[in-house]
Amino acid sequence: MASLCRFISRSSAVRQALPKQQFIRTYADAPKAPVGMNFTFACPSEAFYNNSSAVSQVNIPTGAGAIGVLAKHVPTLGVLAPGVLTVLETAGESKEFFVSSGSYSVNEDSSVIVTAEEAFPLDNLDKEAARANMSKAMAELASATSDVARAEAQIAVDCNQAIVNA
Numbered sequence: 001m002a003s004l005c006r007f008i009s010r011s012s013a014v015r016q017a018l019p020k021q022q023f024i025r026t027y028a029d030a031p032k033a034p035v036g037m038n039f040t041f042a043c044p045s046e047a048f049y050n051n052s053s054a055v056s057q058v059n060i061p062t063g064a065g066a067i068g069v070l071a072k073h074v075p076t077l078g079v080l081a082p083g084v085l086t087v088l089e090t091a092g093e094s095k096e097f098f099v100s101s102g103s104y105s106v107n108e109d110s111s112v113i114v115t116a117e118e119a120f121p122l123d124n125l126d127k128e129a130a131r132a133n134m135s136k137a138m139a140e141l142a143s144a145t146s147d148v149a150r151a152e153a154q155i156a157v158d159c160n161q162a163i164v165n166a
Helices: 002-017 127-143 147-165
Strands: 037-043 046-062 065-070 076-080 083-089 094-099 102-106 111-116 119-121
Touching: 037 083, 037 119, 046 076, 046 111, 083 147, 094 111, 127 147
Parallel strands: 037 111
Antiparallel strands: 037 046, 046 065, 046 083, 076 102, 083 094, 094 119, 102 111
């Protein structure tokens, strides 16, 4: 108990010896000019955007739903889900791509990087072929005997369903 009392009296003596800090409230800094995002989007076969500053927003499909990313978005990392990635360019044009899977990174400097395992412009996809592939994948899923075969068939079903829904 005596050592506790000595500690408390010493710490209060140290606090009294330190100079007092004065805090002054001021106005907030003026907002800076808006900063655009630098956007990179690629897959192993093609780079669609390479550090492009002509992008104002990107809508990214994730397992929890789509997220919209603008400049100065909170930094985040995530996994892509099969679906449509929409790129809104500063000129007002909108481009849509189908992504099967991959990852994305939103960085502090407003750069956004999307790396997809497979990506295609939405106009290049055939929904009828996707419906046929989905029927085949559902049959494979129903007849799968191993966990690996079941997982592969489920991935095929999910991807083809996302193409049909696009």
